[in-house]
Amino acid sequence: MRIAFMGTPPFAVPTLAALHAAGHEIAAVYSQPPRPAQRGKKVQQSAVHDWADAHGLPVRTPKSLKSAEEQAAFAALNLDIAIVAAYGLILPQAILDAPRAGCLNVHGSILPRWRGAAPVQRAILAGDAETGVTIMQMDAGLDTGAMRLIGRTPTGGKTAGDLTDELAGIGAAMMVQVLNNLAAFAPEPQPEDGVTYAAKIDKSEARLDFLVSAVQVERQVRAFNPVPGAFFELESERYKILAAEVVHPGETVAGAAPGVTLDDALTIACNPGAIRATRMQRAGKPAMDAAELLRGRGIPAGTRLA
Known part of the structure; x- marks a missing residue:
């Protein structure tokens, strides 16, 4: 034809x-x-x-x-x-x-x-x-x-x-x-x-919202990979989460506010449940496994992410 x-x-x-x-x-x-x-x-x-x-x-x-x-x-x-x-x-x-x-x-x-x-x-x-x-x-x-x-x-x-x-x-x-x-x-x-x-994706949608369930946050991570990249900010620096796993699904973690890290492995409380980042990227840096990133830039338990 x-x-x-x-x-x-x-x-x-x-x-x-x-x-x-x-x-x-x-x-x-x-x-x-x-x-x-x-x-x-x-x-x-x-x-x-x-x-x-x-x-x-x-x-x-x-x-x-x-x-x-x-x-x-x-x-x-x-x-x-x-x-x-x-x-x-x-x-x-x-x-x-x-x-x-x-x-x-x-x-x-x-x-x-x-x-x-x-x-x-x-x-x-x-x-x-x-x-x-x-x-x-x-x-x-x-x-x-x-x-x-x-x-x-x-x-x-x-x-x-x-x-x-x-x-x-x-x-x-x-x-x-x-x-x-x-x-x-x-x-x-x-x-x-x-x-x-x-609707067309707006870049503002890629900011992670830890006030929703961990299941929904993990969907956000997958939906915005590779672009624009789901992210949070810490001390005015942007961190993209490229892959994550859901932990404690459906459970409200006692004493943990949404958006606060639960351990030193970047497990983040959601509402309900929590996610653990497995692959990440800092601004201007290559993507890497979360464990590797955290060895160079630790994010301790109790850190509030925005």
Whole structure:
């Protein structure tokens, strides 16, 4: 099929690679424009842009698709279909209508649950037992289009990074499967019940809240790994907790206020229960096991964390 691929972050790369390997004709790759990144603010291309360049695919990076000129350029590609994976720009109706078979999206949840920008993190935070990928026929709404195929996977114990990588691979294989026989995967409307929205993650959400249960705090740790990183502050320094285990689940630890360390191994009281950090990162330092970090910077029992 003659395809335009539209994606930006690493999550989208496996789908582009799978379509390329399957022999589809990729007429153009659309990605968000290069932007300053990291501390040095050096302008960097997106992961999709880099992959497309490395494989000799033409790349377009418009800031918007709202102009008549951009829409005409897209229509001139004479596409069978467009494939979208975490592109990050709104597709106007003229873009949705241009390909003969419309636009398909790889969405990282089991729709209609977790429509929106951060489905993986929200599924972990909510304690969902499973999540997945939906191949969706796009319409003008926010992830409201009809579904062609759903894949599922357990969420238990996985970080957002782990789960995103897994879902990217599942979605790539599913998209190739759907394109091999579009007629066999007829679009079905989403159920009206069970709609939830996955709002974009705000960095302020990553500050650990020890006033909630240890189970919820551990979910917060996994949901914000690798970014933005769940953290607490001590003496004006930020410490990220990259992995933690729940101890004393469901129990209120006698005499321990939430946010206070219970021992010298960074076991922290929650409400109820406690968590013990197992992997951490100090500001400007590499990630390391918590025990190693504590040998260099002890945090004794009775320390209150903010």
